[in-house]
Amino acid sequence: MQLFQLDVLGYWGAYPEAAEATAGYLLTTDGGRYLIDCGSGVLSQLYRYCRVEDLTAVLLSHCHPDHAADMGVLGHAALLAGMTGARETSLPVYHAAAPSALIKHWSQDPWLSFHPVGDGDEMIVGDVRVRFRQTIHPVECLSMRITHGEKVFAYSADSALCDSLLEQAADADLFLCEASMYASQEDLARRVGHLTSTQCGELARDARVKQLAVIHLPHEGDLDVLTTEVEAAFGRRVVRVGTGTRLSIGQR
Numbered sequence: 001m002q003l004f005q006l007d008v009l010g011y012w013g014a015y016p017e018a019a020e021a022t023a024g025y026l027l028t029t030d031g032g033r034y035l036i037d038c039g040s041g042v043l044s045q046l047y048r049y050c051r052v053e054d055l056t057a058v059l060l061s062h063c064h065p066d067h068a069a070d071m072g073v074l075g076h077a078a079l080l081a082g083m084t085g086a087r088e089t090s091l092p093v094y095h096a097a098a099p100s101a102l103i104k105h106w107s108q109d110p111w112l113s114f115h116p117v118g119d120g121d122e123m124i125v126g127d128v129r130v131r132f133r134q135t136i137h138p139v140e141c142l143s144m145r146i147t148h149g150e151k152v153f154a155y156s157a158d159s160a161l162c163d164s165l166l167e168q169a170a171d172a173d174l175f176l177c178e179a180s181m182y183a184s185q186e187d188l189a190r191r192v193g194h195l196t197s198t199q200c201g202e203l204a205r206d207a208r209v210k211q212l213a214v215i216h217l218p219h220e221g222d223l224d225v226l227t228t229e230v231e232a233a234f235g236r237r238v239v240r241v242g243t244g245t246r247l248s249i250g251q252r
Helices: 042-046 071-083 100-106 163-169 183-192 197-207 223-234
Strands: 004-010 024-029 033-036 057-060 091-095 112-116 122-125 128-134 142-148 151-155 174-178 212-215 246-248
Touching (some): 024 042, 128 163, 142 163, 151 163, 163 174, 174 197, 197 212, 212 223
Parallel strands (some): 057 091
Antiparallel strands (some): 004 024, 004 246, 024 033
């Protein structure tokens, strides 16, 4: 049986709660470890599972701080791993378009190598196949569909409701989808490029996903209410992740 699992390093939107992190997920296969997004507090959580020298690649959905704040310290860690001989090659970072000054800043550490990707790009990274699609968000942002063998993992990143998310999530074994706002906040969600709880559940239902996990959670309100709204739209139970949640993809 192929190993294909996801560990949640951080899941908050905007900023981390105490001792936790914003967006960051460790995807592990038989032959690789992939860091998906690197938000505030993610690096310290990563070290519960592996070190930077163990990573195969970083997949960065967009440059907002709650998804990329720890890129600077990740570069420092990669540099030290290279200097001590723990890492022999630079760590590849596949990323959505970002301001050139920001990429230049991150690139000061030579043990990170940056590879821009765009809407519709599909490639083999390590032992997985990754397809990127543009979302609706204030900055360039890419959702991901990652295939390992016959199993499919989809990640919404940040987005308002759009057709490309439905395509990315279609028949996925696991869909990691944002639910940044409550059902009553649909107008606001559309303006700021996010999904409501109801939209998250309806999207997953229409995409026929096998398992839905809810991420990018808001800090205000009652998260039990938000989860109930997602489940009502999805039609069945969902996973509301926490720090350290482990999900085996395609093995329920």
